Amino acid sequence: MSVPCEQCPLRLTPLFRPFSENELGFIGRMKTDHIVVAPRAHIMHEDEIGGPVYTLFEGWAIRYHRLPNGGRQILDIMLPGDTIGLASALLGRIKHSVQAITTATLCVLEARSFPDLFSDHPALALNILQTRLAEEQRMDIRLSLLGRSDAEQRIAYLMLETFDRLRQRGIGHGGSTCPFPLQRRDLADAVGLSTVHVGRTLGSLRERRLADIQNGMLILFDREKLAELASYVPTGDAKGRRAIL
Amino acid sequence: MSVPCEQCPLRLTPLFRPFSENELGFIGRMKTDHIVVAPRAHIMHEDEIGGPVYTLFEGWAIRYHRLPNGGRQILDIMLPGDTIGLASALLGRIKHSVQAITTATLCVLEARSFPDLFSDHPALALNILQTRLAEEQRMDIRLSLLGRSDAEQRIAYLMLETFDRLRQRGIGHGGSTCPFPLQRRDLADAVGLSTVHVGRTLGSLRERRLADIQNGMLILFDREKLAELASYVPTGDAKGRRAIL
DNA sequence: CGGCTACTTGAATACTTTCAATCCGCGTGG
DNA sequence: CCACGCGGATTGAAAGTATTCAAGTAGCCG
Numbered sequence: 159m160s161v162p163c164e165q166c167p168l169r170l171t172p173l174f175r176p177f178s179e180n181e182l183g184f185i186g187r188m189k190t191d192h193i194v195v196a197p198r199a200h201i202m203h204e205d206e207i208g209g210p211v212y213t214l215f216e217g218w219a220i221r222y223h224r225l226p227n228g229g230r231q232i233l234d235i236m237l238p239g240d241t242i243g244l245a246s247a248l249l250g251r252i253k254h255s256v257q258a259i260t261t262a263t264l265c266v267l268e269a270r271s272f273p274d275l276f277s278d279h280p281a282l283a284l285n286i287l288q289t290r291l292a293e294e295q296r297m298d299i300r301l302s303l304l305g306r307s308d309a310e311q312r313i314a315y316l317m318l319e320t321f322d323r324l325r326q327r328g329i330g331h332g333g334s335t336c337p338f339p340l341q342r343r344d345l346a347d348a349v350g351l352s353t354v355h356v357g358r359t360l361g362s363l364r365e366r367r368l369a370d371i372q373n374g375m376l377i378l379f380d381r382e383k384l385a386e387l388a389s390y391v392p393t394g395d396a397k398g399r400r401a402i403l
Numbered sequence: 404m405s406v407p408c409e410q411c412p413l414r415l416t417p418l419f420r421p422f423s424e425n426e427l428g429f430i431g432r433m434k435t436d437h438i439v440v441a442p443r444a445h446i447m448h449e450d451e452i453g454g455p456v457y458t459l460f461e462g463w464a465i466r467y468h469r470l471p472n473g474g475r476q477i478l479d480i481m482l483p484g485d486t487i488g489l490a491s492a493l494l495g496r497i498k499h500s501v502q503a504i505t506t507a508t509l510c511v512l513e514a515r516s517f518p519d520l521f522s523d524h525p526a527l528a529l530n531i532l533q534t535r536l537a538e539e540q541r542m543d544i545r546l547s548l549l550g551r552s553d554a555e556q557r558i559a560y561l562m563l564e565t566f567d568r569l570r571q572r573g574i575g576h577g578g579s580t581c582p583f584p585l586q587r588r589d590l591a592d593a594v595g596l597s598t599v600h601v602g603r604t605l606g607s608l609r610e611r612r613l614a615d616i617q618n619g620m621l622i623l624f625d626r627e628k629l630a631e632l633a634s635y636v637p638t639g640d641a642k643g644r645r646a647i648l
Numbered sequence: 649c650g651g652c653t654a655c656t657t658g659a660a661t662a663c664t665t666t667c668a669a670t671c672c673g674c675g676t677g678g
Numbered sequence: 679c680c681a682c683g684c685g686g687a688t689t690g691a692a693a694g695t696a697t698t699c700a701a702g703t704a705g706c707c708g
Contacts, residue, residue, distance in 0.1 A: 223543060227634070229551045230551075233546055245540060249536050272529065276526075280518070280525065284518065291489060291490045295494075297543075306474045309696075351696070355695090553664095599689090600663090602686095602687060603664095603689090
């Protein structure tokens, strides 16, 4: 069941900028569909050419890269409000796939509208660029994480970052717990470790009563200590900058 | 000594798009200065706010992130034609520093012009976004590299990628050699290893007659084998898309 | 009650780091 | 012109961290 952009609840989260009538109208016309995909379904595949742009409306997805040796690197975890497929739409070719890990619903946006968006709504266009730049900074930190942190730090950081990203989107059950549908295997491919070692590390964090993941739920027992362990600093993110629904 | 954009040799490399009179004029007016910095000088510092945008005109620089524990992660190697400081200019705050590693010359561009650029030259604006998206893809691969490759692959890949990036910029001495001013220490911080292990790995590549770095020069003895080792596939990069001089 | 998949645990192995010592090239100053 | 000092590079040995292999457990669904 399609949600018109005017009534989109995501739009009201602190992640998105306020829109003018005009802008909202334009974005509304870009939206051509609203689809639901099953867990594990692919939203977009490596080497796919072109295709639409999506906004993840509900559910989780991963953006990943398959390596020639059979391995997998999860490049990013995509949460509601995240844009999927910009590179594919504007560059033509991409080097990663996107896969739903829960049931997910997506807004489908016509890629052809982008040149018009840039001509007619320069402020939106600038906000899109700003959003990409903010995402680049998040990726920079992820790079440092893989290059210069040990197993505990990597996992602790990912927990905290994901927890906070959910909060920014108005998701999360108030306390120190949030949904976390990634399995050991996914976690491993996200932080560059083996499944076994992720399991051990998780066990250690659990024993030390810092955090735990069970039954698809993340629990932060001691956010303070966890943040210190991971050198986690909550980022202001791109508050109020996102321009695409 | 300042080079007017109209005569900029970089502009003619396959990296950049062709510009109209109009566009070139606008970019020319954005350019407020042309400066030279010494090796090891900082071009921009973590937590710095705002500031101009630079284009690296000549020389090498590194974009890096300092970790609370004293470590350093080099996020990217910046080569002539690369844009520096977009995030700082458009987002206000950044989480990385940029440091010259050779003598470098920079074009200084007024950050204030960006809103006008987006209003008046939407095609340029779109190209800027496309360039960022292409860079994001390069960072994605770097992430896979740190997450899922061993020491030899990391270093081999970095060698090949850098070699080809220089070629795209019309730099390189024809054969299988190119300048490579990064020291062991820098290499280590770029690929997430210790200096010692970088040294050993480099030694191994040298013994096997695959590649070597000495006296600031990279030599690819056997590009074929090196590419196979690293699963390196030359990327079309963002050919002919860059819009900022 | 299988059979499946995810998760856990143990042991052996492999890769990388750390520590420490040595070497080398180069610029300085005697 | 040569000794000295310094930073970078190399090498060896020991310690640490993470991977692989393998076996076993737990929960879920038919």
